[in-house]
Amino acid sequence: MDLATHPYRSVLYIPGSKERALDKARQLETDAIIFDLEDAVAPDAKAEARQTLAKALADGGYGKRVKVVRINALNTEWGLEDVRVLANAGADIILLPKVNAYPDVDNLADIIGPDMPIWAMMETPASVFNAREIAAHRQVTGLVSGTNDLTKELGCRYRADRLPLMQSLQMIVMAARASRGVVALDGVYNRFRDGDGLKAECEQGRDLGFDGKTLIHPAQIEVTNTAFAPTQSEIDLAQRQIEAFEESQKQGQGVAVVDGQIVENLHVVAAQRILAKAEAIADMAAE
Numbered sequence: 001m002d003l004a005t006h007p008y009r010s011v012l013y014i015p016g017s018k019e020r021a022l023d024k025a026r027q028l029e030t031d032a033i034i035f036d037l038e039d040a041v042a043p044d045a046k047a048e049a050r051q052t053l054a055k056a057l058a059d060g061g062y063g064k065r066v067k068v069v070r071i072n073a074l075n076t077e078w079g080l081e082d083v084r085v086l087a088n089a090g091a092d093i094i095l096l097p098k099v100n101a102y103p104d105v106d107n108l109a110d111i112i113g114p115d116m117p118i119w120a121m122m123e124t125p126a127s128v129f130n131a132r133e134i135a136a137h138r139q140v141t142g143l144v145s146g147t148n149d150l151t152k153e154l155g156c157r158y159r160a161d162r163l164p165l166m167q168s169l170q171m172i173v174m175a176a177r178a179s180r181g182v183v184a185l186d187g188v189y190n191r192f193r194d195g196d197g198l199k200a201e202c203e204q205g206r207d208l209g210f211d212g213k214t215l216i217h218p219a220q221i222e223v224t225n226t227a228f229a230p231t232q233s234e235i236d237l238a239q240r241q242i243e244a245f246e247e248s249q250k251q252g253q254g255v256a257v258v259d260g261q262i263v264e265n266l267h268v269v270a271a272q273r274i275l276a277k278a279e280a281i282a283d284m285a286a287e
């Protein structure tokens with residue numbers, strides 16, 4: 001599995017304590033899974049969840065889904081033990097919560113060694129200010145928006161248009177893009193039975209530039225996978241743009257015109273990215 005070209009449209013949280021959900025996830029069409037030991041697991045259940053999760057990972061069966069383990073913060077009574085039990089238990093990536101700044105991820109990197117990729121939760125105001133350095137850490141390959149914690153910390157209100165979060169969300173996308181190959185994931189949509197609301201929020205996150213969205217319930221996967229995948233007409237247009245550009249280059253032109261719009265080299269790069277994404281999604285579906 002190539003983590004760099006893998007799609008990250010749908011990234012489902014599963015409480016590490018819930019055996020039934022851990023098992024169900026082996027059949028779900030999600031691009032990645034965050035196996036959670038932090039907020040989704042009550043303090044009294046943390047120790048057992050660690051063992052339950054280690055066993056689920058050892059049993060395997062998660063196919064092409066990227067396996068991310070969210071540990072507790074290292075300054076909690078559980079964090080270090082989470083790392084000890086789970087860092088070598090089959091996870092592809094470790095997700096660190098409550099990151100404020102670069103040293104938080106660097107401390108984790110010191111403990112887990114240089115070969116394990118790290119994703120950082122972006123859920124404190126400080127993390128948003130420090131997003132650029134966090135994303136630039138050599139082991140960080142993903143930023144995960146923690147919009148519930150962020151809303152709480154900012155003291156802002158929940159709004160359907162997410163206006164109060166907009167600057168933070170954009171900072172997260174910008175920080176990821178300012179570093180090469182860092183995935184940017186949108187936060188969760190809490191009303192998990194509201195498909196229309198989810199669709200609107202997915203499309204907003206997609207338009208902002210996120211690679212995908214974190215989810216809390218299997219019912220959210222299909223809408224999300226669709227929203228973050230290129231549409232057939234986008235794929236067709238990308239192909240036509242690439243062909244038209246190649247044709248005009250043969251004729252010594254630096255630009256082409258498709259559907260009344262200019263196609264320059266940068267549009268070709270964007271078109272190639274769309275095709276690569278479509279291909280990665282097709283690979284994912286071919287289990």
Ligand code: COA
Pocket residue numbers: 012013014015020021022024025036039040188192215216217218
């Ligand atoms: N991952 C995998 N499977 C899940 C799941 C998840 N996040 N959430 C629910 N399921 C499964 C259930 O186990 C159940 O499976 P079954 O039919 O085999 O019994 C099925 O989906 C239907 O579940 P449902 O009854 O609709 O939901 P629920 O009331 O049991 O749970 C939540 C609702 C929100 C509590 C639950 O979805 C959940 O715990 N989500 C994750 C929360 C989380 O991780 N938060 C931290 C990050 S914000």
Ligand code: MG
Pocket residue numbers: 039097121123146149
């Ligand atoms: Mg959180």
